[in-house]
Amino acid sequence: MANLSALMLARDLKLLLEERSKAVAYTSSQTHSSLAKGLGILGFHPSQIRKVTCDDSMRIGTALLRSAIEQDKALGKTPFLIVGKAGTTNTSTVDLFIELAAIAREQNLWLHADGAYGASALLCQSRRAILCGIELCDCLSWDAHKWLFQTYGCGMVLVRHRQFLTESFGTTAEYTQDAAETGESLPNFWSYGPELTRPARAMKLWFSFQLLGLNTIDIAINRGFELAETAQSSLEGLKDWEILSPAQMGIILFPFHPHVPAANLDEVNMRISQSAIENNLAATLTTRVRGVLVLRIYSIHPNLSDDEMLAIINGLDQLAHLYLSRASKDDII
Amino acid sequence: MANLSALMLARDLKLLLEERSKAVAYTSSQTHSSLAKGLGILGFHPSQIRKVTCDDSMRIGTALLRSAIEQDKALGKTPFLIVGKAGTTNTSTVDLFIELAAIAREQNLWLHADGAYGASALLCQSRRAILCGIELCDCLSWDAHKWLFQTYGCGMVLVRHRQFLTESFGTTAEYTQDAAETGESLPNFWSYGPELTRPARAMKLWFSFQLLGLNTIDIAINRGFELAETAQSSLEGLKDWEILSPAQMGIILFPFHPHVPAANLDEVNMRISQSAIENNLAATLTTRVRGVLVLRIYSIHPNLSDDEMLAIINGLDQLAHLYLSRASKDDII
Structure with missing residues (x-):
């Protein structure tokens, strides 16, 4: 759900409706299955995902990434998203976020960091340098039910601006009028994610x-x-x-x-x-x-x-x- | 999530990829906000949802529904889905499922019943007749966290064939190979819904x-x-x-x-x-x-x-x- 929500922001903020069918997302061959699944739920076809070959360290090959983007643009496609891994599931490899961010900036692409378990290293002062560059991403998914020691169902997504979420997920209905949003201090979380009612997952x-x-x-x-x-x-x-x-x-x-x-x-x-x-x-x-x-x-x-x-x-x-x-x-x- | 999963089946089983952009879903003006939100997540534009005017009993007007479908077909659109309410949120109205099912069958559309809270009446022998015809639907969403007295986060979706779910949500990856599916008796639930890891929501x-x-x-x-x-x-x-x-x-x-x-x-x-x-x-x-x-x-x-x-x-x-x-x-x- 965290990756799905993050990918939806990329779709909604980077693509016009008519661009979606020719849009392309880039990730490494070591990407997590939730990425392809999330993009599939969001309406993208598997052929719209480029799994860029990894270098010897199992990271996205950035030269190959650049040429894949140029090639797709030459074919009339619309690159819109790079997904970097802050710890691959297989080998816990961290992609080169500084380089990915430079490419994303040059090409006006969304950069998502999938930090499902690895993002927790940010809270370990002596080790966090391994995630160098992750702060340059547009959003970050992070599962507290992995390396923050919570029970299942505690996925998070961090974004730069809260309105990114409300633009994609904002919801109103007659029967929720008595709970209408009263300001920044008391957000209605149904407008910040895919669900209307939810358990209070953040409490634990x-x-x-x-x-x-x-x-x-x-x-x-x-x-x-x-x-x-x-x-x-x-x-x-x-x-x-x-x-x-x-x-x-x-x-x-x-x-x-x-x-x-x-x-x-x-x-x-x-x-x-x-x-x-x-x-x-x-x-x-x-x-x-x-x-x-x-x-x-x-x-x-x-x-x-x-x-x-x-x-x-x-x-x-x-x-x-x-x-x-x-x-x-x-x-x- | 229950409605999202159900709507994804309709999309994947009724539409070719190239038909999605001209697809149309039909529901009543009394529909729940989760329907439009779910279809939006799945890649549909709000203009692809027809909110058919209700009759005096707040049910989908079936004559209006028929003419809306014919009109869309004449315009080259692809009708694919009818969503009936088994208890609207506002007034607990139940749509005329027998008529909706007849239309869906004639037109080869998917019929989804949104039974978020109302489907629970099926378990009340003296009252269940109110849901007459719901058994004709292709799938049914049902929230146990409403009228089955569970805490939040216990949505269900019932489908006719389990492979409907695996065709949309089936997932495999190297790092889950040791938990590969061993037969019908021990399903991997990650292949039956949007999530890979999940809390055991069904236990309660x-x-x-x-x-x-x-x-x-x-x-x-x-x-x-x-x-x-x-x-x-x-x-x-x-x-x-x-x-x-x-x-x-x-x-x-x-x-x-x-x-x-x-x-x-x-x-x-x-x-x-x-x-x-x-x-x-x-x-x-x-x-x-x-x-x-x-x-x-x-x-x-x-x-x-x-x-x-x-x-x-x-x-x-x-x-x-x-x-x-x-x-x-x-x-x-």
Whole structure:
């Protein structure tokens, strides 16, 4: 919903009605599924989304982005939106917002930052530099139900001017006349988002801030960074593990990579993941990066200790080698 | 969200991409604001919504609807959707679904029933006949946070075939591969609606059904009908009150209508409403029907007693006559 609301602003503020059918949005091949889904809900066809190839760091390739925009303009299309990731779901990569903002400014495009979980690093003083340039965006989505430790259903969207929201979502009806807006101090939230009635989703977040304070939240977010770094240090000392994407904002990708035929590696890693769940060790789920199946840790629980993380890594290592020895004995791999 | 999801199905199942810009949706002038808002989010322009004039019972005029459809077709437009109300917000009017369904079938249009609060009457055996024909619709929106007594954020949409939802909302991504759908028994709800992660909104409703049982829910819904009828009987015995819309599905509209200049009646009724709140009597809010400001009771709290309702009506009557005598003494009216 946060991304949907943000994308709707881009549509309504950057495009005339008659331009919508030839409009084009740009994002990286590492974008979250909610972007394509949101644009689809808003009436755009999948062919109106350019997934620009990432550079080696999994960020939107800005030279490729520039040429894609020029190419579309030459074809009579209307570029209107760039979506940068403040932490991709797969690898927690942060796009180069300073460059994206320069392109958006030159081309008069909307720049949206999808900060679903990564934006929380803004509240961690020692780590926030990783999001350098995010302040140049036109709007930012940010899920408090991820790295601000709330239960589900606490998505946020930050915009520069509140009237951006009311222009897209403003609603009036006879049966709400007694609750008409009485000024800036008491907004009717139905005019700031897609819903008329809503639960008070912001209250739990407000209480967390009041109760914990910014300093405690800073420490809790920093802990997520540290735990992935602890996992990485531990893995680097173990045999047959590869760090495919180093610890960054609490995410690390680390396929088990023993000397077996390459065709078997996906299966091996899938088995390790399943085995870790069956043994109640950890939910070390898998993802794919450049076609390769990898194990992924997303370590944002602030109460997890270093010892617990080390036990998880050692447990995975034991399960991995156990599977390997059994599989080679049974001639499976 | 429920209406938005339902309208998206109509768009995706009834229209080709190139037909969207000339598509037309039909509803009554008594439609809820969420319809226009939902269609706007989905990419339709306000000019693509025909608000068909209501008959004397505030229902969509079906003859007018037929001629509007024919007129649009003659102009090269593409009619695709009729939205009927199973209980309008203002007056709880139920559109003639049997006739709407016949028109939809003839013209190959999607028929959506907006049952936000009214659909709950389906669970009240002695009253459900009021929704006659609703079973002919293609989909039905229904808010459990209204007349099924849940807290906010429990909207539902019922569709005929589950694949209608997955065709519009189906989502896959690398990072959700470990939670891939394993069959009909364990659906991934992210493929059945606009959101990826969601709170478990259905649980509270499920617990209510398990704990209370259908019979208790039937009685509780019936109580809403009865309370508005009690209010009506009481008002009919009092001087200067008009029943503008009789008790129906828990809603009654009843302007205070003394012998004062017609131009003052809106002000008089507004003052009565405000006074009832200030005196902690009841939140008898106002709405407008055919330009006239009226008081409205929406009596769906199952624990309210007849005596309490009678006390509210008598209290309103006292406040009304008190205001009238003061205002005429002060030459305000």
